[in-house]
Amino acid sequence: MSTSIPLESRVEGALLGLAVCDALGGPVEFKSRGTFSRVEDMLPNHNFGLPPGCFTDDTSMALCLAQSLVDNGGQSNILDQVRKYISWWTTGYLSSTGACFDIGVSTCQVLERWSEHLETDYEHLNPESKAAQDALDEIVQKIERVYNQEAFCGNGSLMRVLPAALVARDEAHAVQLARDSSQPTHPHARCVDACALYARLVFHALGRASKAELAATLSRLLHDESGPQLEPVLRARLQGYQSLADWKAKPESDIRSTGYVVDSLEASLWAFFSTDGFQDGAVRVVNLGDDADTVGAIYGGLAGAHYGGGEIPSTWLQAMHRMDLLNELVEKILMLRAGPT
DSSP: OOTTOOHHHHHHHHHHHHHHHHHHHGGGTTOOTTSSOOOOSOOOBTTTTBOTTOOOHHHHHHHHHHHHHHHTTTOOOHHHHHHHHHHHHHHOTTOSSSSOOOOOHHHHHHHHHHHHHIIIIITTSOTTSHHHHHHHHHHHHHHHHHHOSGGGOBSTTGGGOHHHHHHOSSHHHHHHHHHHHHTTTOOSHHHHHHHHHHHHHHHHHHTTOOHHHHHHHHHHHHHOSSSOOOOHHHHHHHTTOOSHHHHHHSOGGGOOOSSBHHHHHHHHHHHHHTOSSHHHHHHHHHTTOSSHHHHHHHHHHHHHHHHOGGGSOHHHHHHOSOHHHHHHHHHHHHHHHHOOO
8 A cells, every 4th residue: 555645634534434334334233244235335224214324333432532532632531531422322412313323232331320420429529629539530440340341341442442543642642542441431451452452553554554564563462472461362362363464364254243342353454454445345344244333433444544535435425424523523633633833
């Protein structure tokens, strides 16, 4: 892939790619592979009675994270992130339809807990006080005690983590933002490390790394014995991929596209590394079925960062709803990256 694609196009491609592939896969979400006609264009989402081009919870939550990071100067603010997620869930903030029509079971449960804890333990306090900070820390600990379990290793934080890489000033910053962003709803190390791995890859894609270089970077991270060790189950699943050729050799029959975070990450990376163009990879990943919108979104963020916005089919973009939300946040991210003028 040419290294001449400017950063602005890569940032745009990442955020629009996530939304486009989310909307592309939405109509076949919940459907088993091979039970539906091949998806090659935007279709109505009969799961929720929506017209073609409506992005789902994956994009809305990513937009919430992006807006929070922009509002906080590129730094993590867990309370602000959670409040934006709750606003999306309850009022349709940053939704493609003006309402929350799709939300994961685990994410819904944890946002309910956050809402209850904030109402009873936090909202009556002066937000600038030590008591408020102590109360927030206690809420985070309560959430972690419940949700830091294997049973809650879904893909809900991975699907939204993309903005962490888009606003980061360096790789370490991308990793920290990614790890922080998983904590409010998916604190298990498997989810946290999946987010960090993905953010690293997107960050390097923004920096014009080739696919071979990205595959080598991933392999190095998986086999590095000197640094912090990745969560064992995640590491074991991906360690067999030591080069781009390994990804290309993997048969589709061995790829699972469920809502389990490790399956979702592997499926998205497989679609990216085993194809040679944005459209080909998008079609490949959403036709895996099952959690098609989410594996599509994860693929689309990385692929868009690699190929740039110019490679996203114009017919897909023309079908999208609420492009204004996407375009506004692309501009805000680029302004944040540019720094003070």
